[in-house]
Amino acid sequence: SNTSPDSYSVASHFGGVTDWYQSQGEDGPPVIPKDPYAYVVAAFQALPLPNYVPGPEEPEQAPPSPIYIPYVPKPEYLEYIPVEDEVFPAEEQPLPAAASP
Template sequence: LVIKAPPSPDYIPRPEAPISPDYIPGPEYPEYLPPADDVLPDEEQPLPAAVSPTVEWPGYITDSEPKMDP
């Protein structure tokens, strides 16, 4: 059981913070953003094997379905 002192007679209860309007994100600095056409390429392209660091890992298997020896 916690006993609290009564509030001051001059105390006026108010909300903790004012209600904020719904936030709609927008560009902060539009002069520094690229044009919308340059943001993403038309199609996603995988990295070439020579650029991918995964190929250099020891034990990396390049063929996901290896052929079985007869």
Template sequence: PLDPYALLIMEAPPSPDYIPGPEYPEYLSPTDDVLPAKEQPLPAAVSPTADSISASEDSDQTEPFKEGETAATPPPSAYHIAARISVRPHIPMPFRSKSEVERLLAIPTPSLS
């Protein structure tokens, strides 16, 4: 015997908001030479990176480390607090005694119909 609520749900008409299946967008095959107007690359003069300094020019300003030389490490903050994680141990549920099981099974239950 099935749950009466499950039977009711199976017999009920579908919701008016029900959508029969997923709808997929129309697939457009990619083309190498045609981009929609929204996806056209910017001209080189308008590009924000056109006027920026290249990585090779920027690297001239820094000197490489010499052998045995290290960078200074800042001291730790005086207000540094380490995160603490507390874990509570799992307390296992004790098995019911035989008399407790018999007492629970003897309690009358209402019928499903």
């Protein structure tokens, strides 16, 4: 049968597809870290300097209470609201000019 080389032998020839994150040990075989993110956690847990003296704790203070400002809505579009004297009842309003076909 005419078969192409299987992907396992090709991947083995190039060191494996998933071996890019592995580091080489001193003896040669790849070493997989048990927890690759452990060094990130350890970096944030570094020991303080020997001459470090912690300062006094700030007393817990309540946040300042907000000033109460009552909401008063402003009238909108006053320039478009006609004065009451200019408002015509429906029977007094002039009819729009009919559009001629």
